Every structure is written in structure tokens, then in C-alpha cells.
Amino acid sequence: MNKAMQLGMIIAVILAVLTVVEYIFAVNVDDTAIRFYGLSGAAIAKAALIVWYFMHFGRVFRPEEAH
């Protein structure tokens, strides 16, 4: 339980940091193309973290007993 919670908290902190970095990046970068690619990269990274750790995507390919 504690291990799972700890992992959840670590992922949450990474997501929060990425969100703040995303905001600061968007406000300070003037080049439209760089801003677009930077924000896209941050969004894909955040989505991948949520899908893998919070939505347990890996469990789809594992038998129930292995959870």
C-alpha cells in the first residue's frame, strides 16, 4: 500500500512540475513552432505517465493473478 502510494505521489509531483514548466515555457517562448513542439512533448510525456502509472495500461497484457 505505502509503496503504491509513494509511487503515485512521485508521479503526481512529476506531473505538477511538467505542468508548471509547460506554463512558464508557453509564456516566455515567442517562437510559435518551438512553443508548439515543446508543449506537444510535455503533453505526450504527461499523458504517458498517467496512462502507464495511473491507468495501469500494463495490466491489460497481464493475467489477473499477476497484479
Next chain:
Amino acid sequence: MAVAAPAMHHKGPDRTAINRLGLWLFFFSESLIFALLLSSRFFLEGLNIPLKHGSDEQAVDQVLGLAITVILLLSSVTAFTGETAFEHGRKRLGHWMILATIVLGLIFAGGVAYEWKTAHFTRGEAFGTVFFTMTGVHASHVMSGVIMLGLVWVQALRGKYNEKNHWPVSGVVMYWHFVDVVWVFFYPALYLV
């Protein structure tokens, strides 16, 4: 002449695995709808966010956008904690975390409603069309999630879930995370690009 049937050691289908796969197929089909909405935003407005009429300020409220994004992110953390608590039999913590997720979801929806009320563009403009459509469709999913979380919360209070049987909690929480993933892409597209 009677023949003894061979002993069958065949294991039945794993119901939870089937449920999980079905839910992921549902997410895939939903993703296509949201991807189309996202592409329509860039098709109609390119990489621009319009300015307020007669001003050089952006028409969207950046602070509000960041605030509701943090709230939705926080709700994913409470949902994850609630699901983990039910998985490990800590029902009381699970109840509180699911309730916190519901409250945060309602605050998020309230933030979107406030943005709609104070928007500096109309639905007749291209950006207004995509903004109201994207946030509207997303907010309707948030409200669906809130309703489902509410149902699960009531069932949990009645003692329906435990360490062995908590798939309904996991399924609804996965849906909630999916709604969060959608916003991860909608937020920069509508507020930051």
C-alpha cells in the same frame, strides 16, 4: 455404454481482464472523437489564440486555465489514492478520496462554466466554436465521471467493495484518468499554444 467424461481442468475466462480490455477499447474510440476535436482547433485557428477585442491581451484567462488544470491533476491523485486504498482494504481512506475526487471534479466543471460566462469571444467566431465545443464535450465527460464516482461512492459506503472485489472502483477511476489525459492535450491547445 456409459463413458466417463474426462476431467476438465479448463479455467474460465478472467472476467476482470475482459472488463479491462473492453474499457480500453472504449477509451480508444473516445480518443478518436477528442483527436478530431483537437485537429479541428488547429485547422480553424492554426497556432493562434485570439486577443481580446481592442486589447493586446489573450482572450482566454491564463490563470483560470492553469488553476482548473491543477485541480483536475489533483483529482487524478485523489482518485489513484482512493483506488489503491480499496485494493488494499483501506475502505475509509478510499471513501474519502473518492469523495475528494467528486468535489474536485465539480470545482473543475465550475471553473469551465465561469470561463464560458466570462469569455471574450462568441460561439460565432472560429476560436469560440472550437473552444466551446472542446470544453463542452470534455466537461460533459467530467460530469459523467462525477455521476459514476457518486454511484461508486454510495455503493462503497454500503460495503459492496473489498480487496477482492473492487473492479467498479478501478473502472470508474480509470475513466477519470482518461478524462484527465484528454485535458492534458486540450489545455495547451486552448490556452498556451
